[in-house]
Amino acid sequence: MTDSLQDKAVVVTGAGSGIGRATARAFASAGAQVLAVGRTKERLVETAGDDPRITPYAADITEEPDAVVDAAVGAYGHIDIIVNNAAIIGGGALGEHDRVQVERIFQTNLFAPVFLTQAALPHLSDGGTIVNLSTAIMHGLRAWPGASIYGASKVALEFLTRTWAVELAPRRVRVVGIAPGIIATPVLVNNGVPAEQRAAMRAAAEEFTPLGRIGQPEEIAWWILNACRDEASFATGFVLAVDGGVAVSKGP
Numbered sequence: 346m347t348d349s350l351q352d353k354a355v356v357v358t359g360a361g362s363g364i365g366r367a368t369a370r371a372f373a374s375a376g377a378q379v380l381a382v383g384r385t386k387e388r389l390v391e392t393a394g395d396d397p398r399i400t401p402y403a404a405d406i407t408e409e410p411d412a413v414v415d416a417a418v419g420a421y422g423h424i425d426i427i428v429n430n431a432a433i434i435g436g437g438a439l440g441e442h443d444r445v446q447v448e449r450i451f452q453t454n455l456f457a458p459v460f461l462t463q464a465a466l467p468h469l470s471d472g473g474t475i476v477n478l479s480t481a482i483m484h485g486l487r488a489w490p491g492a493s494i495y496g497a498s499k500v501a502l503e504f505l506t507r508t509w510a511v512e513l514a515p516r517r518v519r520v521v522g523i524a525p526g527i528i529a530t531p532v533l534v535n536n537g538v539p540a541e542q543r544a545a546m547r548a549a550a551e552e553f554t555p556l557g558r559i560g561q562p563e564e565i566a567w568w569i570l571n572a573c574r575d576e577a578s579f580a581t582g583f584v585l586a587v588d589g590g591v592a593v594s595k596g597p
């Protein structure tokens with residue numbers, strides 16, 4: 346590996362756990378400076394540990410996108426990489442969703458990346474990269490009963506990825522997507538899924554994932570990191586499934 350991420354200015358949302366935590370640490374290990382964003386300060390501090398390259402910044406991305414950008418620009422002068430990773434899940438068939446939940450999912454998973462990326466536009470460096478986190482489960486035209494709202498938020502984010510890639514190409518800013526399969530993170534705990542249901546969901550995931558296991562957060566962080574390297578600079582507008590084969594199989 347080269348040192349092409351050395352001193353890059355990176356914003357990672359949802360950096361207090363799971364994929365975001367692994368991503369923040371991976372960028373810092375590669376020599377980048379990372380603004381680690383999430384709502385819970387203690388989790389971000391834990392992510393940073395004693396690594397001075399990670400700066401915890403507590404903020405709700407649905408309410409404070411400008412403040413996040415100001416913090417990054419204040420610390421680094423510009424922004425090279427944004428990882429739109431923070432998201433919430435919320436299951437249920439159409440008749441089971443309440444309006445508050447639906448709005449919250451779209452605000453967090455879709456509107457926040459829109460307004461955060463928009464606020465960052467004047468500060469994005471030539472050759473910068475935006476990484477949007479999707480999911481491999483609803484790949485292509487596949488249905489996902491019980492997760493229509495969450496899935497719709499990610500389908501929309503993939504469309505933004507492709508469209509922004511073209512819009513920002515003249516500025517040499519790339520926009521890419523990473524679509525994980527089922528990954529061992531606290532996402533189900535964070536979103537209030539009971540232990541019994543979590544165990545059943547994990548067993549099912551091991552069953553429907555062709556490689557026969559779920560992934561680790563570091564296995565997603567690796568792809569996020571490498572998609573942002575200068576060596577990847579001819580690739581934009583793609584959404585890459587990192588999923589043990591879920592996207593190309595029959596799915597759940």
Ligand SMILES: NC(=O)c1ccc[n+]([C@@H]2O[C@H](COP(=O)([O-])OP(=O)(O)OC[C@H]3O[C@@H](n4cnc5c(N)ncnc54)[C@H](OP(=O)(O)O)[C@@H]3O)[C@@H](O)[C@H]2O)c1
Binds near residue numbers: 405
């Ligand atoms: N894990 C999987 O199996 C899987 C599969 C496919 C796709 N993904 C995608 O991968 C990404 C990361 O998922 P994960 O599993 O690592 O989830 P996670 O462990 O629950 O992490 C999500 C983080 O987002 C933060 N967050 C939520 N709402 C926020 C808000 N309004 N403002 C700021 N931060 C907020 C949470 O911290 P606070 O509560 O402290 O704010 C949390 O640390 C998501 O986009 C998810 O959709 C995950």
